[in-house]
Amino acid sequence: MSQARLASCVPLPIEHKTLVSVVEKAKDWALMHGVGMRDKQHFNKDTIQIAPFVLLPSPFPRTEFTKAVDLQPVLNELMHKVAHDDKFLENTLQNALEVDDFTAKLYDIWLKVREEGIAQSQLSLGLFRSDYLMQKADGNRIKQVEFNTIASSFGALTSNLPAMSRYILKQLGYGDMIKNMPENRALSGLCSGITAAFDLFGVSDAIILFVVEEVSYNICDQRFHEFYISETRPELQIVRKTLNEIYEETSINEKGQLVLDSKPVAVVYYRSGYEPAQYPSVREWDARLRVERSTAIKCPSIHYQLAGTKKVQQALAEPGVLEKFMGGGTPTERVRDIFTGLYSLDFDESGERAVEMAIADTERFVLKPQREGGGNNLYGADVRDALLKMRHSRERAAYILMERILPPLVSGYVVRPGAEVPPPVTDLVSELGIFGVIIGTKDKIYCNKQVGHMLRTKLADANEGGVAAGLGALDSPYLLDL
Ligand SMILES: Nc1ncnc2c1ncn2[C@@H]1O[C@H](COP(=O)(O)OP(=O)(O)OP(=O)(O)O)[C@@H](O)[C@H]1O
Ligand SMILES: [Mg+2]
Incomplete structure (x- = not known):
């Protein structure tokens, strides 16, 4: 059954006066629970403004949601295997490397650490996110947009959102709808990956290093990880550093450990380092190489990052490739089914x-x-x-x-900082992201799980829906039993 539009969870439009009131409530809820970002136009470390969000949860078919959730550990393992298959990465990326300087630089680091025999024996931590759009022409079945292996964001902010939606639905007299909103524990799940990696590193006075941009607009999402870990594991110390600071302040000791402030680093979690502008000079590249050479558990390790390239995504869809990594059978067919x-x-x-x-x-x-x-x-x-x-x-x-991929339309209200109140009802499309955690070496996987989701929703006529880029809005799924 193909539906060009999915029914909204409550009848729209909402009467004007009620709408103005709930939008105000939602904005205050968002601000007071950290559903926020720093203002790009008027950057000020003292203020946070609301992140764009959708007022009511957007409809998403339950079967497709469950399918994506169930597939996540399968995809985690697939990507883990891809990342550890040197020949496959080499063959797949070969042509792109000749013309893409950024990927080539990442690849060179990988070659160096491989030559030194480091990469393969070490643990890697993956905090992944697989993104999907529904394909309207294919019965609204999900198709994978891409697989993120580095800096997969918004797990923290979207973990907060269902509580806001529940509050708003109750305010509107639709409290009975809440049962169709899945719990989202992405933040605790992602943090459990970081702390499990820390424990596997096995050095109690080691620290956790977050690699951050020079200026972090998406500060709430990042800090919530830090705060959550500090609350649940108060003995752990988290430090935020830019690549340039890592270049200046770290060294590698005789045990191969990355050392910062005289302490070994157990886990390096990259929230930066995924695009060329984040490596303005050779210093940042040197810092990346140093981290990669060290025994710290990298999230992601350089080969995880390479496995997350678009080129690898395309190669996985070629005949016989999934079979090579997964054998045949049902899981392979389930993965192939989400490829477009x-x-x-x-x-x-x-x-x-x-x-x-x-x-x-x-x-x-x-x-x-x-x-x-x-x-x-x-x-x-x-x-x-x-x-x-x-x-x-x-x-x-x-x-x-x-x-x-042409997804079905949903209707909703997007609440943006500085925009008119109340917002108009608009045609939107939603993109689902499922978070996964994996920890392992080439030969052994210690942890592999699905940990939560995020929905981001954009105007139907926008090509892309990046929330940090100001195009998309944070959202929660309202599961439909079609
Ligand atoms: N095949 C597609 N069909 C329709 N829209 C697409 C498709 N591929 C990408 N998009 C849109 O473009 C956005 C960005 O694409 P993609 O995720 O591949 O790039 P990216 O730069 O890796 O983004 P991100 O910052 O989310 O990791 C997607 O979130 C989606 O809205
Ligand atoms: Mg991406």
Whole structure:
């Protein structure tokens, strides 16, 4: 059954006066529970403003939600195996490396630590997030947008949101709806990964290092991890440092430990380091190499980060590749079922066909470079322009082509800082992210679980919905039994 629009959890629109009142309540709730971010225009460390959010939980089919939740440990393990398959990463990334300087630099670090024999024997910590959109034309079944292996964000903020939605639904007289909102324990789950890694490191006076940007706008999401760990494990010390500070303040001791303030570092959790602008000079790259060389458990290790590239996502969809990592059978079929069309743009017959196909029908595709952080993909006419320009240039191998997923519409109110109150009812689309935790070495997995979810919802006509980028809004699923 295909539905072009999913029913909202309560009848819309809400009467004007009531709406004004609940929006005010929701904003105050959000501010007072840290559903916030720093203001990019007027940055001030003394103030937090609301993060954009959707007033009422958005509908999501229960079967598809459960499917994504159940699949997470399978995907965690798949990505863990991919990350530890040197040959596969090498073959898959080869062409992109020649033209993508950023991926090449990450890859060089991986080569160095491999030569030194370090990477493979060590524990890696993955705090992953697999993202999905529903495909309207396919009965609203979920399709994977991408798999994030570094700085997967918003687990903390979205763990707070269901409580806000429950409060608002009650205020509106729909308290009975609450039962259809799944609990979200992403924050505690993600933190349990960090503390489990710390325990496996096994040095009681070691510290946990968060790698952060020079300026953190998404400060609440990051700090909540720190606060949660401090509350549940008060003996643990967390330090926040930029890559440049790591360059200046750390060293490696004779045991191979990363040392900061005379203390060994047990876990390094990257909330920065996923895009070129975060490495403005050679110092940041040197810092990354130093961390990677050390015995600290990296989240992610460099090979996890490489496994999270778009190129790897595309390669996994090629015939026989899932079988290679997972064998055949039902789990493999379940994973294949969430893939949408993914095409390499390498200089070979299938790459040529993909170029032709995309130029002829641009609306069907998204063109993606090997980048994270949002705002890098091309859509619509830009796909044709870009492909016509780079058709004969090696640059094109740094991109992949992906079928565009067209999700069903949902209606809702997006509450934004500084926007008019009450907001209008708008057409929106939702993207589900499922968080996963994995800890393991090449040969042994110590922990592998699904830990929670996030929903972010954007205007139906926006291409991308990054919340930090100001396009999307934080949301919670309201599960529909269709
Ligand atoms: N195949 C697709 N069909 C429709 N929309 C897509 C598709 N791929 C990506 N998008 C949209 O673009 C956004 C960014 O894409 P993607 O997640 O691949 O890039 P990213 O830079 O890694 O983003 P992030 O910062 O979320 O990790 C997605 O959240 C989604 O809204
Ligand atoms: Mg990403």
